[in-house]
Amino acid sequence: MNRRELVVGAAAGALALGSGGLAEVLRRRSTFGYDGLEVLGSNVRAITPNDDFYVVTKNLIDPRVDAGSWRLELSGLVEKPRTFDLAEVESMPAVEQVTTLECISNAVGRGLISNAVWTGVPLGTLLLQVVPKNSAKRVFLHAADGYTHSMPINKAFEQTTLLALAMNGESLPDRHGFPARLIVPGAYGEVSVKWIDRIELVDDDREGYYEKQGWQAQRAHTMSRIDVPAKGSTVSGPIEVRGIAFAGDRGISKVEVSTDGGKSWRDAEIGYHPTRLTWALWSFAWRGAASGEHELVVRATDRTGELQSAVAESSVPDGATGLHRVSVRVEA
Amino acid sequence: MIGGVLAGLSVLLGSLVLRVALGVPLPVELISDRFLPFVPVEVFVPMLGVLGGPVLAKELAFYSSFLVLIAIGVVAARGYGRLDRRRLPTLVAATIGAWLLTVAVLWPALASNYEGLPPDEARVLAAGALAALFALLAGVLHLARRYT
Numbered sequence: 001m002n003r004r005e006l007v008v009g010a011a012a013g014a015l016a017l018g019s020g021g022l023a024e025v026l027r028r029r030s031t032f033g034y035d036g037l038e039v040l041g042s043n044v045r046a047i048t049p050n051d052d053f054y055v056v057t058k059n060l061i062d063p064r065v066d067a068g069s070w071r072l073e074l075s076g077l078v079e080k081p082r083t084f085d086l087a088e089v090e091s092m093p094a095v096e097q098v099t100t101l102e103c104i105s106n107a108v109g110r111g112l113i114s115n116a117v118w119t120g121v122p123l124g125t126l127l128l129q130v131v132p133k134n135s136a137k138r139v140f141l142h143a144a145d146g147y148t149h150s151m152p153i154n155k156a157f158e159q160t161t162l163l164a165l166a167m168n169g170e171s172l173p174d175r176h177g178f179p180a181r182l183i184v185p186g187a188y189g190e191v192s193v194k195w196i197d198r199i200e201l202v203d204d205d206r207e208g209y210y211e212k213q214g215w216q217a218q219r220a221h222t223m224s225r226i227d228v229p230a231k232g233s234t235v236s237g238p239i240e241v242r243g244i245a246f247a248g249d250r251g252i253s254k255v256e257v258s259t260d261g262g263k264s265w266r267d268a269e270i271g272y273h274p275t276r277l278t279w280a281l282w283s284f285a286w287r288g289a290a291s292g293e294h295e296l297v298v299r300a301t302d303r304t305g306e307l308q309s310a311v312a313e314s315s316v317p318d319g320a321t322g323l324h325r326v327s328v329r330v331e332a
Numbered sequence: 333m334i335g336g337v338l339a340g341l342s343v344l345l346g347s348l349v350l351r352v353a354l355g356v357p358l359p360v361e362l363i364s365d366r367f368l369p370f371v372p373v374e375v376f377v378p379m380l381g382v383l384g385g386p387v388l389a390k391e392l393a394f395y396s397s398f399l400v401l402i403a404i405g406v407v408a409a410r411g412y413g414r415l416d417r418r419r420l421p422t423l424v425a426a427t428i429g430a431w432l433l434t435v436a437v438l439w440p441a442l443a444s445n446y447e448g449l450p451p452d453e454a455r456v457l458a459a460g461a462l463a464a465l466f467a468l469l470a471g472v473l474h475l476a477r478r479y480t
Binding site: 004008019022023027030035036056059060061063065070071073198209210213214215314 | 344349351352355373374376385390398445447448449476479
């Protein structure tokens, strides 16, 4: 090997080593370790701890937004375009709101759903400060990671649509949109844009990231899930069946459980369900179960009186429907 | 060949430095943000399934993009090696042309910044970063041809 070859080889080695080191830094920051985190089973609590809250992200590596340089621009069809910094948003009157979010890709019986206490400013408060023009029909939302989504302007003005700055009493974790994200009750989670940095009022129907793909996320379907007992388990004695039910921003009025594969139904008891924006935690005391195989099924009714759809559909394009069924074996 | 590998590795290292230090999206992030929204959901979801789910698909994209950058360096080196005359002016023109084309195609995605830089500043930074990466590619190709 001559001297020139040695130099070239050393340079290639140094570049490869440097790249490998930085790639490892990014891998440790990446979403590979938490994308798709689910909340289900016997450990489900009324309020989901921040570290357990489900995550679905388009990103390889989520943003780490610097609070000092973060700005929120409100522009488009407004009389007084304005940019807010974090201190200005934090100084506005805030509200606390318990709200459940569910991913549109959550399949029947799965756990891409969680519940938290969000603290933030009603989005309408911010929008009023920039005076929307009458021609504004929709708001188009931009985030630091290039993510976009839209929603009707009347949804943006609903009192429960928040620009959230805190989650369960703490600043938003990076993976949940620090320093600010939207909370849009009633819609699937993709509308609750994380790391939001620009809100544009528009009069057209431009589509955001997942809207272009064809996802239709504006109305979450009514869903319910059995968490206990687990599928395929063997149970005996007094049997407690429990789980969750959720209906976007419509609230849950009734949860019913069948122990015979859906032939007959009995009411479950709804425990935690503080507002129509949250999931309901329900339980059912199953007494007198005969020995043998049983199929448990659950269904919910929202507060408009609409029964959960029993038609099994995948999450494409507007969220999954169908009833959660769990087979168990009862031993005397 | 070795010049192309050096050029590709240089661009890879440069893009990783820009991502870690300034939040400038990696080429794979720019490209996926630009084009994935146009993949219909009826294709997108099964595609993720074929790739082993969203997380495996992301890992595959992340690591394979490194090899793609090195391959681009090798291809560019072969092209540059075939030039017999007016090498440097051709290299400069091709670099500027490739940068302009890349900026034009990726324009909507350039407003992203993973450190939270406001969109207009993020776009300037990302376009500048791409210019630097193309210049790095060309510079290493030129030096490698001259000295190896």
